Amino acid sequence: MSRLAPVLVIAGFLFLLVAPGLRAQNSWPTSDSYTSAADNNSAWILPARTYSGNRYVPAAKIGAADAAKLKKAWSASVDARGPLEVSPIVWQGTMYVTSSHNDVYALDAKTGAVKWHFADKPHVIAFSANRGVALGDGKVYEATLDGHLIALDATTGKVVWNVLAAHDPRNTFFTMQPVPYGSMLLLGASNGDWGGIGYLSAFDAATGKRLWDWKTIPGPGEPGHNTWSGDSWKRGGAAIWSGIAIDPSSSTLYADLGNPQPDFLGTIRQGSNLYSDSMVALDISGGAPKMKWYHQFIAHDTHDWDPAMPPVLFTGTIGGTPRHLVAAGDKGGNFWVLDAATGSLVYHLAVSTQRGQNTQPSRTGDIACPNTNGGVEFNGGSYLPQTNAFYVPSVNQCGIWTSPGTAAYIAGQFYLGGAFPKQYGPSTGYVNAVDIGTGKFLWRKHLAFPQIGGALSLSSGVVFTGGVNGDFTAYDAKTGAVLWHYQTGLTIQGPPSYYELDGKPYVVVGAGPAGVNFADPRFGQGAPTLEGTYSHPVRAVITAFTTP
Amino acid sequence: MRTIAAFAAFALMLACMARAGPARDDHGSAIAAIADVQAAVAEIVRIENGDEIGRDAYVRAAHRALNALVGRDGENYARAFGDPGDGIGTLGHVDRMLDQNATLRWTPAVEGAKANVLAAAEDLQDAIGERELEDYQIDLTRALANLALVVGRPSTDGVLGGLSGALANTDLGVPSGARRASACKVPARTPAYGVRAGRLVYVALPRTIAAAQVPVGLDIRSIVVSASNVVLYTGSASAVARSCATADPPPALYTREQARAGAAVYARYCLQCHGTDLQGTAGPAVAGTEFLKTAKFDGWSLRDVRTTVFENMPFSNPGSLTPRQYAEATAFLLASSCYPAGSKPFPQSDEASLAAIKLGPITAAKPTNAKNGTCAVK
Numbered sequence: 001m002s003r004l005a006p007v008l009v010i011a012g013f014l015f016l017l018v019a020p021g022l023r024a025q026n027s028w029p030t031s032d033s034y035t036s037a038a039d040n041n042s043a044w045i046l047p048a049r050t051y052s053g054n055r056y057v058p059a060a061k062i063g064a065a066d067a068a069k070l071k072k073a074w075s076a077s078v079d080a081r082g083p084l085e086v087s088p089i090v091w092q093g094t095m096y097v098t099s100s101h102n103d104v105y106a107l108d109a110k111t112g113a114v115k116w117h118f119a120d121k122p123h124v125i126a127f128s129a130n131r132g133v134a135l136g137d138g139k140v141y142e143a144t145l146d147g148h149l150i151a152l153d154a155t156t157g158k159v160v161w162n163v164l165a166a167h168d169p170r171n172t173f174f175t176m177q178p179v180p181y182g183s184m185l186l187l188g189a190s191n192g193d194w195g196g197i198g199y200l201s202a203f204d205a206a207t208g209k210r211l212w213d214w215k216t217i218p219g220p221g222e223p224g225h226n227t228w229s230g231d232s233w234k235r236g237g238a239a240i241w242s243g244i245a246i247d248p249s250s251s252t253l254y255a256d257l258g259n260p261q262p263d264f265l266g267t268i269r270q271g272s273n274l275y276s277d278s279m280v281a282l283d284i285s286g287g288a289p290k291m292k293w294y295h296q297f298i299a300h301d302t303h304d305w306d307p308a309m310p311p312v313l314f315t316g317t318i319g320g321t322p323r324h325l326v327a328a329g330d331k332g333g334n335f336w337v338l339d340a341a342t343g344s345l346v347y348h349l350a351v352s353t354q355r356g357q358n359t360q361p362s363r364t365g366d367i368a369c370p371n372t373n374g375g376v377e378f379n380g381g382s383y384l385p386q387t388n389a390f391y392v393p394s395v396n397q398c399g400i401w402t403s404p405g406t407a408a409y410i411a412g413q414f415y416l417g418g419a420f421p422k423q424y425g426p427s428t429g430y431v432n433a434v435d436i437g438t439g440k441f442l443w444r445k446h447l448a449f450p451q452i453g454g455a456l457s458l459s460s461g462v463v464f465t466g467g468v469n470g471d472f473t474a475y476d477a478k479t480g481a482v483l484w485h486y487q488t489g490l491t492i493q494g495p496p497s498y499y500e501l502d503g504k505p506y507v508v509v510g511a512g513p514a515g516v517n518f519a520d521p522r523f524g525q526g527a528p529t530l531e532g533t534y535s536h537p538v539r540a541v542i543t544a545f546t547t548p
Numbered sequence: 549m550r551t552i553a554a555f556a557a558f559a560l561m562l563a564c565m566a567r568a569g570p571a572r573d574d575h576g577s578a579i580a581a582i583a584d585v586q587a588a589v590a591e592i593v594r595i596e597n598g599d600e601i602g603r604d605a606y607v608r609a610a611h612r613a614l615n616a617l618v619g620r621d622g623e624n625y626a627r628a629f630g631d632p633g634d635g636i637g638t639l640g641h642v643d644r645m646l647d648q649n650a651t652l653r654w655t656p657a658v659e660g661a662k663a664n665v666l667a668a669a670e671d672l673q674d675a676i677g678e679r680e681l682e683d684y685q686i687d688l689t690r691a692l693a694n695l696a697l698v699v700g701r702p703s704t705d706g707v708l709g710g711l712s713g714a715l716a717n718t719d720l721g722v723p724s725g726a727r728r729a730s731a732c733k734v735p736a737r738t739p740a741y742g743v744r745a746g747r748l749v750y751v752a753l754p755r756t757i758a759a760a761q762v763p764v765g766l767d768i769r770s771i772v773v774s775a776s777n778v779v780l781y782t783g784s785a786s787a788v789a790r791s792c793a794t795a796d797p798p799p800a801l802y803t804r805e806q807a808r809a810g811a812a813v814y815a816r817y818c819l820q821c822h823g824t825d826l827q828g829t830a831g832p833a834v835a836g837t838e839f840l841k842t843a844k845f846d847g848w849s850l851r852d853v854r855t856t857v858f859e860n861m862p863f864s865n866p867g868s869l870t871p872r873q874y875a876e877a878t879a880f881l882l883a884s885s886c887y888p889a890g891s892k893p894f895p896q897s898d899e900a901s902l903a904a905i906k907l908g909p910i911t912a913a914k915p916t917n918a919k920n921g922t923c924a925v926k
Contacts, residue, residue, distance in 0.1 A: 412846035419866035515830035
């Protein structure tokens, strides 16, 4: 008896500690939830699940045999004013998704029933897109097409605060999913084709107050400033607008910086144009970030071949030795592997057809490949430790590029020094599996349609990705064999997420209209075509799949 | 207890005084500020002309000029020498004008004037202390130069325009209580002052008015005489003319036939991203309230819009339409934004004159779709 008493006391004490958490209807992710997100299969709380940027699920409950039997669990229709690029966030049975025009939905992750809906009507500068929300402390955070950062009450969807977060809302908007880190929200500005200078900002998650900005182009007196001729740096671009990765153990933030501007006219911005088309590693342990290293992928780009893929941090095995690596992919069709500590190149390989890499768009037009929406796109790919392979979809297109030799800045319009290329030849795609040990393909599938849906890899050896023709497919990670596929009837431009609820595994993906960038005359009946009449697709759907 | 009550009463009194302060009359303050400068200048000129000689006379003149500038509440005011000004002083008037939250069109000019008053006051203070006549005269010359900048010249409203520049070209020139009107349209009832974005564009007077009633110091660039009015246009008129161009009546920029043909071009090549209602789906709104608001916010001219349509659209295949199709599509968009049709077609080739036409909300528009502010093209 006397030996049991202390145990009871301890048990009672533990109950007191735990009980408030059990009783609360809503608790929210904390800093710890984010840093330990890898271990929580019931949630998906960061854009790519963890700060590493790698859409990989350990101890996943969908094996190859299960994948073949996947069934639609539910689907939910959302606002269809543009393509769905959302990366769904899941926390305690609720899923948070956005539409292209910044509508936000809280869905029951088990049934798809709408818990609340925040409707928005933002001013659209160029094209509509949104990649999702951040969740924390009872709030859902969204960055909008009109340059605002909005905090909604996570239980009601009502606006808590709304701040203008863009410095110049004439040429700047947001598509990126905000990333919570400590008490901050990290957000990059989309202004890289509209005559701005890119920047990454940190906001106080409680109030929306700006904490710091990190500019992507060195100003006068800063190292690298001399890589821009004359005043060209002032509208130099290099936006951060797809996603970031963070290594919390070293407080290092990895970001890929976009193309230089004007996109297609290099003569007025001679030099290598730092830090455009580069990956940077930033020390964010203090206030404003300090650069640790940079690696420029394409110096003096004149084709808008920016590294659209968000960085993926992973430990891969090369020559039998585990190495801390960071992967990147660009619209020029390159897949890059760098040393995460130093930024030095390990290797790169072409994942799309390349041609005319050293040409400049001319008045009469030059053919170069990939096209502006080609190569590796904004959803990137995923590393699977079980196969030591990296899975990254790509787009195979060529374009005819022209530049009149002049560039005019018009506020709120593209600042290109030319026009976006006309597509030339066929439009296809690849799903690539890169053997990290060798830097060669483990396998690759050449598909009839562009592939931009990112990749979700499961420890069970299953890889999911979606194509713009609407196919959502599960591949055998080792062989590339198709285990299962589902035709959404819409285009897939967003990445899949994974979660478990009441013991069951779910995979979820959004599909919607083709939008500006991936319209394709082959979509057939009901799909858009430039050659004749058509009915505009008006549906956007979030679909969740589960095992029987 | 009594102390607290007395203090409370005192505080209340202060609060009441603050609230019951004299009404603002910035125009009046500016005129009075200039009068004080003129009083100071008169003192300096008098002594420089040699009307009086001797050290005492020199010191006295400098003190009197200084008093007119700083006013009786100002630093180095010396009551014993008398004050040729109104006692408030140029500085007092200028401070009164600047003591408000808003930054107005004329604020920079008045801030510049204040800096120059302070410089002139310093010159006069120096003059008072000089031992040699030559040094005294150098100080006075500097003071005169600085005071010339305080008054300024009526051709600009910037810092160097000084007080008279602001009076001549900004709404500082509108007397207290005078009628303000749209800068874009002279009203039937005059006298009236045309103001837009803080600029004074015109003074419209009835033809019967006496010449003496024409405001002093106006920067008159042109005079338009109508049946009932004389309208005096200032140097600000040209700056405002462009923004007035978007007001009524909106210009006719295309033909009806073009707009009708443009509807088919739009349906085939543009609708996919910009929507059946032109309010945008994957792409932005291209007609109506939302579009015109953006055009104004971003300062788009018709040439900017032309460049975007002809050179960057359709997004997936830029430059792929014929010049005729582009002109028709542009005509359709203008018609959808409720710009009226005319006899001259929208040009198929670039014309520099399009840069002078600024797009923006149309006040006289009668949209057929009130929600979107668009007009059906028939």
